[in-house]
Amino acid sequence: MSSEKENIQTINPATGEKLNTYELMSAKEAEDAVKKCHEAFLDWRLVTPEDRAKQIQAIGKSLGKYKDELAKLMTSEMGKLESQGGDEIDLCIGICDWTAANAPASLKADERELPNGGKGFVTYSPMGVIYGIQPWNFPTYQVIRYAIANLMAGNGVLLKHAENVTGSALLLEKMFLDAGLPKNLFTVLRISHEVSDKIIENDLVRGVTLTGSPKAGKYIGELAGKNLKKSVLELGSNDAYMVLADADISLAVEKCVEGRTYNNGETCVAAKRFIVVDEVFEEFKKAFVSKMSAIKHGDPTKESSDIGPMAREDLRDELHEQVEESVKNGAEILCGGKIPEGNGFYYPATVLGNVKPGQPAYSDELFGPVASLIHAKDDEDAMRIANDSRFGLGGGIFSKDEDKAVELASKYFDTGMVFINSFGLAQPNMPFGGVKNSGFGREHGGFGLHEFVNAKSVMILKS
Incomplete structure (x- = not known):
């Protein structure tokens, strides 16, 4: 959609009829959302991985609670079979459960002996606010795939979803809040492409993840690199x-x-x-x-x-x-x-x-x-x-x-x-991602958990 439009219009692809209208955020509203997400992150990063895991598990339960409503909404917005929408949500619940059960150990600091007899620790510290730009084909899974890993890692999460599944994005935001996630820690941005570029340039945003076309990947990857932001790109294929x-x-x-x-x-x-x-x-x-x-x-x-x-x-x-x-x-x-x-x-x-x-x-x-x-x-x-x-x-x-x-x-x-x-x-326990023009970086299986963390060296040197 053109950046000049003030509203997002969703359409039922099975009928061609209009579904709903959503107002785009202004650049100022989006900037404020980034600040609030960062402020929520400052507290969330101090929550123990074990307690974060409990919150992730609660999100999985919230997905189950809203399963029928969400599956029907995904069908009306992008046309997938309702039964496959249910399968998608079940996979997402599985991701939440696997992450809650396995991630705390994966985030635990590694202790190792230094060559001079000193002691070293490798800690996996959250980076900050991670910005996700996601497509419409799996409206729930594409979000859960990056959001759960990053919330578990202690990061804040922003989402720019495809415009034609805006309703699904907002329902997910509601579900996260209903599950008890701190306010503003996961935020949906209803923004134009121009405002999206400003989000990537924002100093409070520390990483960018995109699922989309190679053309979009080259553009977002270049912009992220220009601003020295870590990125993960999943760009499709002809398998x-x-x-x-x-x-x-x-x-x-x-x-x-x-x-x-x-x-x-x-x-x-x-x-x-x-x-x-x-x-x-x-x-x-x-x-x-x-x-x-x-x-x-x-x-x-x-x-x-x-x-x-x-x-x-x-x-x-x-x-x-x-x-x-x-x-x-x-x-x-x-x-x-x-x-x-x-x-x-x-x-x-x-x-x-x-x-x-x-x-x-x-x-x-x-x-x-x-x-x-x-x-x-x-x-x-x-x-x-x-x-x-x-x-x-x-x-x-x-x-x-x-x-x-x-x-x-x-x-x-x-x-x-x-x-x-x-x-x-x-x-949930296997890496997901590609090579060549299909992008770089991995999600799932603990691999996505470590894409946006600071592997920090803490050393006690022997005198």
């Missing part, structure tokens, strides 16, 4: 899922369809490129296209719908343009590929074949239910194609030889996360 000659084809098809259509296909770590070796290509292609053709798009509040609408009309139009451009350059539509008539921003489950370099379907991120089917000669060629990408967030390998798949994943797959014979999103 490759390799189907090798010894794969269980039935399982591979099932998981690849799930991986491409989950959350309406609008997932940074979704399965997007399907690289299948020659020996099983035709078998996989036939079954995969058949199952993708059967995916029903429709009202996300109905159990009969397999996928809902895309979150915004412009996003659907952009996806369709990528499909058309790919076809113009040699790709073929095996199913889907046409914008349906009627209200709402729907796009059918689509499979593109004959995908080659020079097409958006090969090189770019298609953020919607469009699968790129790519033919490989053999296992080695499949890995070459998988790594032939400027992205590297996630990926998958299907093979009955798990040891071989793990070796390929560990030694050769140039990406941040690899799923073996499965599709997944995130696990």
